[in-house]
Amino acid sequence: MTTARVLVDLGARKYPILIGSNTLGTLGIALRENCLTQRDAFIITNAEVGAHYFETVRVSLEGAGFRRVVRHDIPASEQGKNWDEFTKACAGMLEQFPDAGSIPLVILLGGGVVGDLGGFAAAVFRRGVPFVQIPTTLLSAVDSSVGGKVAVNFGGVKNIMGAFSQPRLVFCDLTVLKTLSAREVRSGTAEIVKYGVVCSESLFRELEDGAMERLLALDPATLTDIVAQCCRLKADVVERDEFDKLGIRNVLNFGHTIGHGLELSAGYALTHGEAIAIGMVAATRMAVQLGMVGEPIAQRLFALIQRAGLPMSFPETPGLFEQIIKAMQSDKKFRDGKNLFVLPTAIGAWEPRENVDWKLVEECVRSILS
Numbered sequence: 494m495t496t497a498r499v500l501v502d503l504g505a506r507k508y509p510i511l512i513g514s515n516t517l518g519t520l521g522i523a524l525r526e527n528c529l530t531q532r533d534a535f536i537i538t539n540a541e542v543g544a545h546y547f548e549t550v551r552v553s554l555e556g557a558g559f560r561r562v563v564r565h566d567i568p569a570s571e572q573g574k575n576w577d578e579f580t581k582a583c584a585g586m587l588e589q590f591p592d593a594g595s596i597p598l599v600i601l602l603g604g605g606v607v608g609d610l611g612g613f614a615a616a617v618f619r620r621g622v623p624f625v626q627i628p629t630t631l632l633s634a635v636d637s638s639v640g641g642k643v644a645v646n647f648g649g650v651k652n653i654m655g656a657f658s659q660p661r662l663v664f665c666d667l668t669v670l671k672t673l674s675a676r677e678v679r680s681g682t683a684e685i686v687k688y689g690v691v692c693s694e695s696l697f698r699e700l701e702d703g704a705m706e707r708l709l710a711l712d713p714a715t716l717t718d719i720v721a722q723c724c725r726l727k728a729d730v731v732e733r734d735e736f737d738k739l740g741i742r743n744v745l746n747f748g749h750t751i752g753h754g755l756e757l758s759a760g761y762a763l764t765h766g767e768a769i770a771i772g773m774v775a776a777t778r779m780a781v782q783l784g785m786v787g788e789p790i791a792q793r794l795f796a797l798i799q800r801a802g803l804p805m806s807f808p809e810t811p812g813l814f815e816q817i818i819k820a821m822q823s824d825k826k827f828r829d830g831k832n833l834f835v836l837p838t839a840i841g842a843w844e845p846r847e848n849v850d851w852k853l854v855e856e857c858v859r860s861i862l863s
Contacts, residue, residue, distance in 0.1 A: 514717070532559055567581070586599070603628075629673075638665070643657075683766035688722070699719075751775045783853070
C-alpha cells in the first residue's frame with residue numbers, strides 16, 4: 494500500500510498531512526500518535542458523507558479512547574457555507590460542550606464546504622479549539638484542507654468572513670474518493686492543473702504524459718503521488734507566506750479571481766473546480782494579450798483542461814456579465830481600486846499583474862461566456 498507524509502512546517506503550528514488508502518479505520522490511532530489527547534470529538538460533516546463514513550470514524554475514535562463523539566451536519570452545497578450555518582455549528586458546540594474545561598477535538602469530515610465552515614467555527618469557539626481535516630473530495634485533498642484559510646460566504650461575497658487557523662492534522666484516505674461522482678472527480682483536477690501551470694512544470698508534464706487519465710480513473714498509486722505533490726507545493730507556499738501578507742500566496746489564486754466571480758454569479762450552477770477551470774482559461778488569455786506568455790503555452794493548458802473533462806466556457810444569460818464584473822470587484826486581493834491578477838509566464842511560472850486595463854479584463858470575461 495502506497496502512503497505519503499507531507500509536513501507543513503510552521504514552527505509551533507506545524508502539522509503533518511497523512512495520505513494513504515483504506516486508512517480511515519486507523520484515524521483514532523493516528524490522532525494519538527500525533528499527540529492529540531482530547532477525549533471528546535465534535536464531527537462536522539454533511540448527510541451524504543456522514544452516511545458513508547461517520548460510523549467508521551466513530552468506531553475508530555471510540556477505540557482510541559474518545560468518550561463522546563457528537564455529529565453535526567451542515568448542507569453539502571456551497572450555498573450552505575453561510576453565516577447561519579456557521580452560527581448553528583458554533584451553537585451546537587456550545588450546547589454539547591458548555592463547560593469551559595471541556596475542549597473537544599473538532600473533526601471536519603467532508604469536502605471544502607465542511608472544511609472551510611467547520612474550520613472557521615473551530616477557530617472562534619472559545620477563541621480556538623484544535624481541529625483535524627479529513628478531506629473527502631479530490632479538490633479538498635489537494636487544496637482546501639491544507640493551509641489554514643477557513644471562511645464562510647457573507648453578503649454575496651465568497652469567503653469574505655474568515656480567519657487563518659491551521660489544522661492539527663490532515664488525514665487523507667484516498668479510498669473515500671470512490672464514492673464521488675465523476676463530475677466531482679473532474680472538478681478536483683482543476684486545482685491540480687492549477688498547481689502544474691503556475692508552480693511545477695514537472696507536475697504539468699506528468700499530467701500531460703498520462704497521469705490525468707489515471708487520476709480520473711482513481712488509480713491509487715497515481716492519486717497518492719499527485720495528491721502528495723500538490724500538498725507539498727501548497728505547503729511550500731504557506732510556509733513562506735502563512736498569513737498572505739507577502740504576495741507569495743497569491744499564486745494559489747490563479748484562475749480564482751474570474752472563477753470565483755463566475756461561480757457566485759452563476760448561482761453555483763458550476764462546481765468550484767469547473768469555475769476555476771474557466772477562470773484559468775480567461776486569465777491565460779489575458780496573459781497572452783499582455784505578452785506575458787505565448788499562445789503555445791495557452792494551448793497546452795486548454796488541451797489539458799479538455800482532457801480533464803472540464804468546461805472552458807459558460808452559457809451567457811442576461812445580466813451575467815455585469816454580475817461577474819461586480820463580484821470580481823469585491824476580490825480580496827484588489828486594493829485602492831486597483832485589480833490584481835495572477836498570470837502564467839511559462840509552465841510552472843507566474844507573475845502578479847496589477848491594474849490591468851478594465852477593457853482587457855472585460856474582454857477576457859466575455860471570452861468565456863458562450
